[in-house]
Amino acid sequence: MTRRVIVCLAIALLARSAVAQRGIGADCTPALVTGDTAVAWRALRPDSVRARLAPFVDSLRWSRAAAELVTVFATPPANLDALPTADRRTIALQLDSLADELRAIEADPTRLARGLVAQRFTLAFDDDPAPRYTLFDGRVASPVVLTDATPSAARRTVCRLAYAAADLVGAAREPGLARLAAAFARVDSSWDNFMRRGYSMLPLELWVNGKLPRPTLQPPPVQLVLGHVSAGEQMSGPTWNRLRRDDVLAVEPLGILRYGGNHAWYAGASSVVTFPRTGGVGVGVMLHASRFGRAAWILTPRDSTGRRRSGVLLTLDLYGRLVGVAEQWKAFKADAERTCRANAQACIAAVVPR
Template sequence: MRAFKRLALALTYTVFTLFNPAQALEVQDDCDWDLLKDRPATSALHPSLAYIHLQAKIERGEWRTAIRALREDFEHATVIPEDEHRVRFLRQLRALESEMEVVSASPDYDTLLKNAAGVRLVRFKIERDPDEDAVHLFLREPDQITINGAMPPEVRRQYCWRAITVNRVLTRYGQDARAAAVATLNEYVGQWDAYNEYGYLQFPWELYLNGKWTTQRRNLTPPRHQWIIAHPGIGIEQAGNSVQESRRHEVVTLEPLGYLRYTEDRRFYYGLSLLATFPSDNDVGLGALLHLGRMAKLGYVTRDRDANGRKQDAVVFSIDLYQLLSTPSQQQLDGKAQAQALIEMLRQ
């Protein structure tokens, strides 16, 4: 079935090429792995077969051995003329092999492999020329090789197909490191999702200042710290000397300054801020607010006793202003109006 599929693809390619009036790119097509892999592999040099030949070494992680085999095979190739191209290609193979040897011999081999360190994986990248039917190896380096129509097909296949095979081996070599990098970035994005969903919402000036004080642009993770700066909100104040005398009402709150610290996954934070409350029918209360995540905020404010000598200290539960604004109720709208009045007051 597999052979039939290959034959069908080869026939389709042949028919397409014959009837396609477009410019034929013999060199580039011969050096294009995407096209080659669908063509029948009749030569051991074909990158499909050459890679399969190395598969056992690759699966065992014998990278140095695999590259050495490729280098030795190249050295023994009689079709390749003894010219400057051959010298350059061999020099690059030896440089790669040397890198592999150093990494393989290192006591930190596992770490180096995991982090794709010590081996230049882009070394054998094949560069397609945009303006002529040619490809380049080691482009813009002293060892640059240009493969074009001037090179006999059997010679250009020697260079191209070997380069493709080396490129495949190096791509496979870096596979686990790439997967690890992606896993790390996935983790970072998860932290951002959590930070946005569970974090303490920031007004524009807070977001701006926290960006200056807690973040470096090179970072890819959300900050672990957050300053609270002139943060208005709405809370519920419960005051009274006893349960029977307890009064509950909504108040505008202001946290002039506070500090939060997030857990590593950014799903939870804790911290403390100064707190002022502004009930509509009483004096300002001053105190502090304890933050335990988005849902649990508990504060305490004090104010002078009233004319009857009653204590007016109060426990405060703070509701995030934005949660209220996003689903307005009449109470919330009243609270919002109060908050906006407060903002206006702060401006002046």
């Protein structure tokens, strides 16, 4: 009889231990936390908190995201009252430190690249001698330890807070940095394309186009052509089979070009006047297509026989090849890159397509 009682007590103790272990596992195991179907705790699941913080994370308002995280876990059913006062103070101090670090990267985005946002909310599991989860292990002298004896509401709150905070830090350290890198690369490539592949500008054109409104941090989307001078070849004659080639000086009094493809190409049209070595002055319209070149249909005065020697004009942008990139555009590019380094929010908002 005594032996039977002992066996029953042992079985009861084992069953109680198993239930307790399942309890802490259900409250803190990542897969079970993510799949928690309890209606009351749904708002504190990692995916729910991530969605709530998304507007601030996407716009790189890190300090606002940290404040919202605190608000979420200060609202029922979140409850840390059952924890010792020292544990609650430790959690509050670590949240304050996280907020300070996130606020600092708003002022200096390069802190992201230097790894100055600590992943402090790592939740460590150990089952020796009994199942437990430890928060801030190795970071503070007295970490927060959750065991079977910790009330379930406190375990749920701490574990969900840890996963949400770690997720926020991950968002700051990885996607945020990637978006900033993409924005910086776009600024760099758009200015390089504009300076290397764009249509050259004479001093008057540089001055006027430099004064035109343009998107923040980016080159002008349009370019005015004003009195642009270039050398060209004009092929004209009374009929197609009687064309004559002339070296000409081409002047484009007025035109407009539009850039596309991250300033990798441009297209547009301009009026053009040609001055050949022989014959009369010609006028026409020049079409610009950066990937193919420039060409114009030229009308010339009637000759002594009463015929017009209309024809085609092809020009070379020799000025751009001889002079190179204007210092003005180099300075604009340098200013844009400095802005990206100093203000990640402004850089991404201005450059990265949504």
